[in-house]
Amino acid sequence: MGQSITVTVNGEQKSADVEPRLLLVHFLREKLRLTGTHIGCDTTHCGACTVLVEGVPVKSCTMLAVQADGQQVTTVEALAAGGTLHPIQAAFKQEHGLQCGFCTPGMMLTSIALLNEKPDPSDDDIRWALSGNICRCTGYMNIVKAVKSAGAQMRASAAVPEAATAATRS
Amino acid sequence: MAVETPLKGNIGDSIKRKEDDRFIRGKGNYLDDINLPGMLHMAIHRSPFAHARIKSINTDAAQAVPGVVAVVTGALLAQHKLAWMPTLSGDTQAVLATDKVRFQGQEVACVIATDPYVARDAAALVEVDYEVLQPVVTPQKALEPGAPLIRDEKEGQKDNHIYHWEAGDKAKTEEAFAKADRVVKLDTFYPRCHPSPLETCGIVADVNPATGHATLYMTSQAPHAHRTLFAIVAGLPEQNIRIISPDIGGGFGNKVPIYPGYVVATAASLLIGKPVKWVEDRSENLISTGFARDYYMSGELALRNDGRMLGLRVKMLSDNGAFYADAQPSKFRAGLFHIVTGSYDLAAAHVETDGAYTNKAPGGVAYRCSFRVTEASYLIERLVESAALEMNMDPAEIRLKNFIQPEQFPYMSATGFEYDSGDYPRAMQVALDKLGYKELRKEQAEKRKKGELMGIGIASFTEVVGAGPGKHYDIVGLRMFDSAELRVHPTGKAILKLGVKSQGQGHETTFAQIVTEELGIPAADIEVQEGDTDNTPYGLGTYASRSTPVGGAATAMVSRKLRDKAKKIAAHLLEASEADIEFDHGKFFVRGSPSKSKTIQDVAFAAYTNLPDGLEAGLEGVTYYDPPNMTYPFGTYLVVVDIDRGTGQVKVRRMVAVDDCGVRINPMIVEGQIHGGLTEGFGIAFMELITFDEEGNCLGSNFTDYLLPTSWETPKFEMGETVTPSPHHPIGAKGVGESATVGSPAAFVNAVIDAVGHLGIKNIDMPVTSDKVWEALNKVGAAE
Ligand code: FES
Numbered sequence: 001m002g003q004s005i006t007v008t009v010n011g012e013q014k015s016a017d018v019e020p021r022l023l024l025v026h027f028l029r030e031k032l033r034l035t036g037t038h039i040g041c042d043t044t045h046c047g048a049c050t051v052l053v054e055g056v057p058v059k060s061c062t063m064l065a066v067q068a069d070g071q072q073v074t075t076v077e078a079l080a081a082g083g084t085l086h087p088i089q090a091a092f093k094q095e096h097g098l099q100c101g102f103c104t105p106g107m108m109l110t111s112i113a114l115l116n117e118k119p120d121p122s123d124d125d126i127r128w129a130l131s132g133n134i135c136r137c138t139g140y141m142n143i144v145k146a147v148k149s150a151g152a153q154m155r156a157s158a159a160v161p162e163a164a165t166a167a168t169r170s
Numbered sequence: 171m172a173v174e175t176p177l178k179g180n181i182g183d184s185i186k187r188k189e190d191d192r193f194i195r196g197k198g199n200y201l202d203d204i205n206l207p208g209m210l211h212m213a214i215h216r217s218p219f220a221h222a223r224i225k226s227i228n229t230d231a232a233q234a235v236p237g238v239v240a241v242v243t244g245a246l247l248a249q250h251k252l253a254w255m256p257t258l259s260g261d262t263q264a265v266l267a268t269d270k271v272r273f274q275g276q277e278v279a280c281v282i283a284t285d286p287y288v289a290r291d292a293a294a295l296v297e298v299d300y301e302v303l304q305p306v307v308t309p310q311k312a313l314e315p316g317a318p319l320i321r322d323e324k325e326g327q328k329d330n331h332i333y334h335w336e337a338g339d340k341a342k343t344e345e346a347f348a349k350a351d352r353v354v355k356l357d358t359f360y361p362r363c364h365p366s367p368l369e370t371c372g373i374v375a376d377v378n379p380a381t382g383h384a385t386l387y388m389t390s391q392a393p394h395a396h397r398t399l400f401a402i403v404a405g406l407p408e409q410n411i412r413i414i415s416p417d418i419g420g421g422f423g424n425k426v427p428i429y430p431g432y433v434v435a436t437a438a439s440l441l442i443g444k445p446v447k448w449v450e451d452r453s454e455n456l457i458s459t460g461f462a463r464d465y466y467m468s469g470e471l472a473l474r475n476d477g478r479m480l481g482l483r484v485k486m487l488s489d490n491g492a493f494y495a496d497a498q499p500s501k502f503r504a505g506l507f508h509i510v511t512g513s514y515d516l517a518a519a520h521v522e523t524d525g526a527y528t529n530k531a532p533g534g535v536a537y538r539c540s541f542r543v544t545e546a547s548y549l550i551e552r553l554v555e556s557a558a559l560e561m562n563m564d565p566a567e568i569r570l571k572n573f574i575q576p577e578q579f580p581y582m583s584a585t586g587f588e589y590d591s592g593d594y595p596r597a598m599q600v601a602l603d604k605l606g607y608k609e610l611r612k613e614q615a616e617k618r619k620k621g622e623l624m625g626i627g628i629a630s631f632t633e634v635v636g637a638g639p640g641k642h643y644d645i646v647g648l649r650m651f652d653s654a655e656l657r658v659h660p661t662g663k664a665i666l667k668l669g670v671k672s673q674g675q676g677h678e679t680t681f682a683q684i685v686t687e688e689l690g691i692p693a694a695d696i697e698v699q700e701g702d703t704d705n706t707p708y709g710l711g712t713y714a715s716r717s718t719p720v721g722g723a724a725t726a727m728v729s730r731k732l733r734d735k736a737k738k739i740a741a742h743l744l745e746a747s748e749a750d751i752e753f754d755h756g757k758f759f760v761r762g763s764p765s766k767s768k769t770i771q772d773v774a775f776a777a778y779t780n781l782p783d784g785l786e787a788g789l790e791g792v793t794y795y796d797p798p799n800m801t802y803p804f805g806t807y808l809v810v811v812d813i814d815r816g817t818g819q820v821k822v823r824r825m826v827a828v829d830d831c832g833v834r835i836n837p838m839i840v841e842g843q844i845h846g847g848l849t850e851g852f853g854i855a856f857m858e859l860i861t862f863d864e865e866g867n868c869l870g871s872n873f874t875d876y877l878l879p880t881s882w883e884t885p886k887f888e889m890g891e892t893v894t895p896s897p898h899h900p901i902g903a904k905g906v907g908e909s910a911t912v913g914s915p916a917a918f919v920n921a922v923i924d925a926v927g928h929l930g931i932k933n934i935d936m937p938v939t940s941d942k943v944w945e946a947l948n949k950v951g952a953a954e
């Protein structure tokens with residue numbers, strides 16, 4: 001009953017035989033053991049399972065692994081390039097944008113997609129963009145701060161071409 | 171030139187959290203991330219009915235699915251005496267239903283399979299023949315004569331009543347009411363809501379058939395207490411059980427009870443000899459595990475015409491669901507509901523509380539509060555608002571008139587709590603100034619003239635946290651102390667092991683800071699370990715905001731123990747008498763000559779290399795701290811709302827939160843905790859509700875129906891603080907984790923009532939949704 005798929009995950013090609021009903025989040029977590037992507041609700045509400053598919057934030061509990069065949073997927077594990085934190089990661093720590101950390105990977109990936117599209121977002125832009133990601137601990141204020149400060153950081157480093165961040169290139 | 175010294179992590183330093191690095195890299199190790207070789211997966215077949223007799227269970231079809239290893243039923247568990255288990259409040263609970271099901275979603279059978287998808291497929295194939303019985307879905311109905319008996323298996327249980335408990339002085343309270351100029355009454359309902367940590371509950375149970383050792387990875391807020399209960403439930407020798415609580419994705423009280431899934435997975439692992447994993451999905455979490463609140467409350471306040479409060483009378487009734495299963499300090503059976511006199515100097519109070527069984531999931535967990543202080547605080551703060559409204563007084567003024575005054579501490583409340591310290595008027599003043607209260611009242615008056623609705627809500631709450639002391643508080647007999655073990659290694663680096671367990675509160679950072687303050691070892695050099703019962707000293711765990719008040723005190727005390735020994739070693743190194751040795755910020759020196767000193771690191775090395783005669787080697791110790799009293803954080807929360815008459819929509823324009831939690835160890839973390847608590851309080855006030863229909867069907871079983879606040883609705887918070895140290899806590903800290911959820915719902919609702927009270931609307935029960943507000947406005951002819 002398996003179907004063979006090949007997905008480029010964090011820049012590496014991964015092939016597997018999967019059940020057609022297998023969810024992308026389970027493919028990542030169980031088959032590839034990339035456990036940074038979390039499951040919080042199963043119904044596309046909490047955003048804990050958010051990954052980037054072709055650069056677009058997607059709730060991986062709502063996409064089948066077979067739908068990702070031939071596509072590029074980025075998970076939280078790809079953000080720190082060679083051990084150096086991505087600006088969004090540094091900002092979440094700096095601004096105390098996390099507590100239990102369960103929502104954090106999804107929050108960061110959604111934020112990266114926002115910042116790629118809108119490098120200098122307003123508070124409302126950020127709150128709107130993150131409204132599909134629930135956090136039960138942090139109360140959002142520091143998360144908004146973190147996204148703002150990461151945006152500033154990314155704009156500053158984008159001015160220096162070779163320092164352009166590697167995180168979203170996969 | 172001033173040299174900036176890097177933060178070392180003393181008390182008061184907002185150092186960044188040590189735990190963040192793994193979380194931001196996706197390297198946290200939560201329960202579902204744990205995979206053991208040969209591990210099997212469990213799925214639960216749950217009852218579709220709220221109340222039904224089980225006539226038969228047929229597992230053949232489930233058993234026949236390829237990949238299914240076992241199907242566990244209550245009958246099988248009964249053979250091992252595991253069909254029923256004791257709860258944290260001393261009741262009994264069915265692990266898997268055998269005689270009948272008592273709530274929708276109750277666990278009936280479990281399938282163990284090689285793959286989680288297969289386990290679920292097969293769980294759906296378990297066939298149960300039910301005879302549907304009449305369900306009882308409110309505690310009022312449950313207590314009516316002739317109501318169907320829910321707990322018919324309990325010997326001597328004749329009705330659905332669980333407990334009656336009283337506190338305070340009835341006669342004195344009657345007297346106060348007789349003397350009063352007026353009585354203000356409020357009936358209100360604190361509805362069922364759900365803590366909903368983003369990570370659901372789960373277990374990986376690994377019982378080694380060769381050794382009999384059980385390693386249980388569990389989402390547990392109280393691993394030590396849970397281990398003892400497991401030993402009691404399963405009859406396993408306690409020394410053979412190891413509970414490991416890995417990283418936890420939020421708890422808020424939801425991860426305090428023992429759930430049937432934990433027990434069945436453990437039993438299954440024991441029977442099959444392989445590790446078994448069970449992780450709830452969100453619907454299971456919402457339907458069956460750890461609801462909160464569900465209290466019907468009626469309060470009466472006796473007042474003089476000048477607004478002075480004379481007495482308080484309270485009756486309340488709680489819906490505990492089919493099993494009385496929440497954590498409940500058994501010596502105070504109604505929890506801390508009796509803290510209901512709040513911040514006010516009330517000479518007399520009398521409280522009666524009753525609990526009832528209903529055909530709903532076992533509920534009433536203390537969601538981000540100490541054993542029901544949330545309900546108590548909500549009632550008194552809403553009641554005071556009602557009094558202000560009825561007497562046409564400013565709600566700030568009536569509070570100022572009745573606050574317990576700073577010089578009255580320690581203060582004995584009318585229901586027998588000894589408040590440690592407080593300065594309520596000051597906290598309120600800081601909040602009022604920050605908000606610009608007077609100007610806003612003027613603006614409100616102007617708006618009112620134009621027919622616009624604007625409200626200012628106040629809640630001046632008193633919290634009570636840090637349960638023990640052990641002589642007053644226990645859970646199933648276990649006294650509520652907590653512990654810390656500190657080991658300093660030769661190079662001056664340390665490991666601190668705690669009986670409490672973080673679910674996101676930042677223990678790895680703040681507890682290290684306490685050691686830094688007491689011993690001078692930089693926080694970066696201190697590794698904090700929790701959540702492994704083999705590797706940490708016994709403690710009652712993290713809930714009821716007890717980590718800092720109890721575990722934090724234990725940490726300070728063990729550090730001081732080590733400091734005393736270090737002093738002896740320093741005296742030896744400095745060739746001085748111990749009595750002449752002074753300690754300051756990690757340095758020991760001879761009094762009067764600070765230049766001649768030894769650092770804590772020098773002393774640590776000497777503890778293993780160069781000791782005075784007769785002194786034991788090493789620098790380590792353990793402290794079990796039983797607090798002399800609880801701590802009483804407090805604060806004033808102010809909320810400004812605008813209400814649309816056309817839609818009933820409430821817009822929170824501003825919120826000012828002034829908290830006094832005593833000494834702040836890491837102000838950044840304290841503020842973060844308050845942000846989180848305010849957001850949860852906002853959700854409870856305006857959005858969250860678990861409803862049931864008359865058949866006992868749960869109507870809020872996923873995040874589409876059960877609305878949690880997102881970044882879009884959540885207001886911005888303006889923070890303020892005062893610091894009134896606890897006189898009995900070693901570092902003066904009071905704890906803060908739940909203050910904001912306790913204090914804020916009343917502030918939000920009071921703001922709404924303040925906006926519409928002049929129209930004759932006295933109460934709107936939570937969640938205060940726009941339709942409810944519009945209905946209320948419409949009823950008094952004020953809707954557009
Ligand atoms: S788990 Fe996918 S959105 Fe919640």
Ligand code: FES
Pocket residue numbers: 097098099100101102103104134135136137138368419420674
């Ligand atoms: S940090 Fe816990 S859910 Fe966001």
